[in-house]
Amino acid sequence: xxxxxxxxxxxxxxxxxxxxxxxxxxxxxxxxxxxxxxxxxxxxxxxxxxxxxxxxxxxxxxxxxxxxxxxxxxxxxxxxxxxxxxxxxxxxxxxxxxxxxxxxxxxxxxxxxxxxxxxxxxxxxxxxxxxxxxxxxxxxxxxxxxxxxxxxxxxxxxxxxxxxxxxxxxxxxxxxxxxxxxxxxxxxxxxxxxxxxxxxxxxxxxxxxxxxxxxxxxxxxxxxxxxxxxxxxxxxxxxxxxxxxxxxxxxxxxxxxxxxxxxxxxxxxxxxxxxxxxxxxxxxxxxxxxxxxxxxxxxxxxxxxxxxxxxxxxxxxxxxxxxxxxxxxxxxxxxxxxxxxxxxxxxxxxxxxxxxxxxxxxxxxxxxxxxxxxxxxxxxxxxxxxxxxxxxxxxxxxxxxxxx
Amino acid sequence: xxxxxxxxxxxxxxxxxxxxxxxxxxxxxxxxxxxxxxxxxxxxxxxxxxxxxxxxxxxxxxxxxxxxxxxxxxxxxxxxxxxxxxxxxxxxxxxxxxxxxxxxxxxxxxxxxxxxxxxxxxxxxxxxxxxxxxxxxxxxxxxxxxxxxxxxxxxxxxxxxxxxxxxxxxxxxxxxxxxxxxxxxxxxxxxxx
Numbered sequence: 001x002x003x004x005x006x007x008x009x010x011x012x013x014x015x016x017x018x019x020x021x022x023x024x025x026x027x028x029x030x031x032x033x034x035x036x037x038x039x040x041x042x043x044x045x046x047x048x049x050x051x052x053x054x055x056x057x058x059x060x061x062x063x064x065x066x067x068x069x070x071x072x073x074x075x076x077x078x079x080x081x082x083x084x085x086x087x088x089x090x091x092x093x094x095x096x097x098x099x100x101x102x103x104x105x106x107x108x109x110x111x112x113x114x115x116x117x118x119x120x121x122x123x124x125x126x127x128x129x130x131x132x133x134x135x136x137x138x139x140x141x142x143x144x145x146x147x148x149x150x151x152x153x154x155x156x157x158x159x160x161x162x163x164x165x166x167x168x169x170x171x172x173x174x175x176x177x178x179x180x181x182x183x184x185x186x187x188x189x190x191x192x193x194x195x196x197x198x199x200x201x202x203x204x205x206x207x208x209x210x211x212x213x214x215x216x217x218x219x220x221x222x223x224x225x226x227x228x229x230x231x232x233x234x235x236x237x238x239x240x241x242x243x244x245x246x247x248x249x250x251x252x253x254x255x256x257x258x259x260x261x262x263x264x265x266x267x268x269x270x271x272x273x274x275x276x277x278x279x280x281x282x283x284x285x286x287x288x289x290x291x292x293x294x295x296x297x298x299x300x301x302x303x304x305x306x307x308x309x310x311x312x313x314x315x316x317x318x319x320x321x322x323x324x325x326x327x328x329x330x331x332x333x334x335x336x337x338x339x340x341x342x343x344x345x346x347x348x349x350x351x352x353x354x355x356x357x358x359x360x361x362x363x364x365x366x367x368x369x370x371x372x373x374x375x376x377x378x379x380x381x382x383x384x385x386x387x388x389x390x391x392x393x394x395x396x397x398x399x400x401x402x403x404x
Numbered sequence: 405x406x407x408x409x410x411x412x413x414x415x416x417x418x419x420x421x422x423x424x425x426x427x428x429x430x431x432x433x434x435x436x437x438x439x440x441x442x443x444x445x446x447x448x449x450x451x452x453x454x455x456x457x458x459x460x461x462x463x464x465x466x467x468x469x470x471x472x473x474x475x476x477x478x479x480x481x482x483x484x485x486x487x488x489x490x491x492x493x494x495x496x497x498x499x500x501x502x503x504x505x506x507x508x509x510x511x512x513x514x515x516x517x518x519x520x521x522x523x524x525x526x527x528x529x530x531x532x533x534x535x536x537x538x539x540x541x542x543x544x545x546x547x548x549x550x551x552x553x554x555x556x557x558x559x560x561x562x563x564x565x566x567x568x569x570x571x572x573x574x575x576x577x578x579x580x581x582x583x584x585x586x587x588x589x590x591x592x593x594x595x596x597x
Contacts, residue, residue: 054541062557227458227515245487337428338480353464366460374518
């Protein structure tokens with residue numbers, strides 16, 4: 001037996017150095033949203049990465065070609081199940097653009113407030129989940145508690161906590177409830193307080209900061225060419241927000257700032273989200289002040305809207321109109337249209353093609369996180385394997401949306 | 405809003421622009437497929453256009469409308485500096501779904517990568533010069549392209565074979581397999597108990 005202290009040349013001590021292949025996901029605790037990353041590793045450094053999505057593909061676009069225009073709302077809910085209201089509103093705006101109608105002012109404010117509440121939820125869960133995957137479980141509980149407050153408001157308004165299916169072409173399913181404004185005014189400050197407490201646990205935590213600061217960095221030119229939008233693009237310093245650049249609904253009447261980052265790393269994405277939550281509250285406050293307390297919420301156009309239930313049950317005209325809208329669907333003029341809104345992750349686009357009938361010919365969704373996740377490969381190549389977790393978390397991949 | 409874009413495109417490409425329209429406020433140019441990449445490069449590099457944001461790329465199957473060529477590849481672009489948008493389209497493909505080929509836009513905008521893979525996966529349009537054209541949403545064993553109009557919506561291609569039952573096909577796993585606390589939804593399992 002050779003003595004242990006024998007002088008061996010360094011070359012003989014080297015371990016076999018061919019790269020190791022590692023499957024991360026699709027059932028990995030940090031791969032929320034079911035994504036699989038095939039990594040080629042040299043030690044702990046990632047040499048090559050292949051991001052594979054599609055595990056949550058449900059054929060959304062194919063399903064949409066089978067029903068009528070109004071039947072898409074439940075599907076739209078399930079695209080981004082963290083902020084379903086923004087998808088609902090985005091889709092109603094797209095169909096309304098083709099129909100050439102604008103909903104009454106009260107409904108526009110209502111949509112803005114509900115949408116911003118959903119945006120707060122979206123950002124909260126992204127930040128919370130990202131921290132949780134780094135081992136900081138407690139802040140996630142604070143954030144989940146805060147989301148609970150918002151979900152209570154949604155439950156009161158829509159009857160559902162997560163998948164509301166609340167949007168309608170030409171209005172909303174129901175007018176705002178009597179104490180909607182008080183509920184929001186009382187609820188959101190509680191949410192902000194909880195977020196403040198949760199963030200206090202993170203933002204002075206060396207472990208958390210070390211793992212997010214300077215990790216997953218991307219330049220603004222790269223982010224642009226990859227098609228990034230939303231928080232991920234803004235964290236690189238480009239102030240592109242659909243709400244500011246192409247205002248829809250009543251965003252042009254509301255005063256808010258677009259937070260941008262400087263270096264486009266995980267920390268910037270975290271901070272942009274956290275600041276956007278506060279900007280959302282500013283928007284909500286102003287929108288609630290400006291929102292009329294009475295007045296119509298839905299359009300009255302009989303070709304689009306269902307007649308009131310009393311008429312359906314008491315007049316033949318109402319019955320026929322109801323029947324035609326339910327059975328044949330709303331007739332959307334033939335043509336094509338691309339409508340885009342700012343969803344939780346960025347620009348959510350709907351490209352609709354109609355042949356003039358009550359059934360959509362083609363519904364294409366442009367999911368914002370599809371483009372972000374596309375950039376993941378670049379972000380993690382050359383980094384350590386532990387950096388995959390916060391980087392992936394900060395991109396906020398939502399499986400339903402990314403995989404259609 | 406940005407008729408200027410269409411004018412510039414037409415001035416540059418001439419007959420390469422098949423038609424233009426601005427339906428619902430969206431400016432659209434239909435490009436000759438052979439000049440697809442040339443048009444894209446012009447849109448990106450001309451300082452008056454500067455379309456540096458790649459927004460979306462998808463395809464529409466016009467089989468049910470009896471239009472020839474069958475597919476329309478649709479690309480949405482935006483300029484960060486000028487804040488204008490444009491939609492460019494190219495019509496490709498024979499009625500049986502073949503010859504659906506187009507130049508890839510990945511050399512122009514890197515962001516086109518996954519969008520073209522998705523379009524290939526869903527519609528079967530082949531992008532020439534794409535660095536890594538393989539399925540993205542469906543699994544590699546999948547046959548066909550699900551978003552084509554001639555692909556039946558209720559067709560299934562399970563990776564795990566379905567089992568033959570007395571009343572048609574059964575799910576791959578029965579009540580006695582898998583997790584014991586799962587939902588017992590098959591009638592025959594109740595009969596046995």
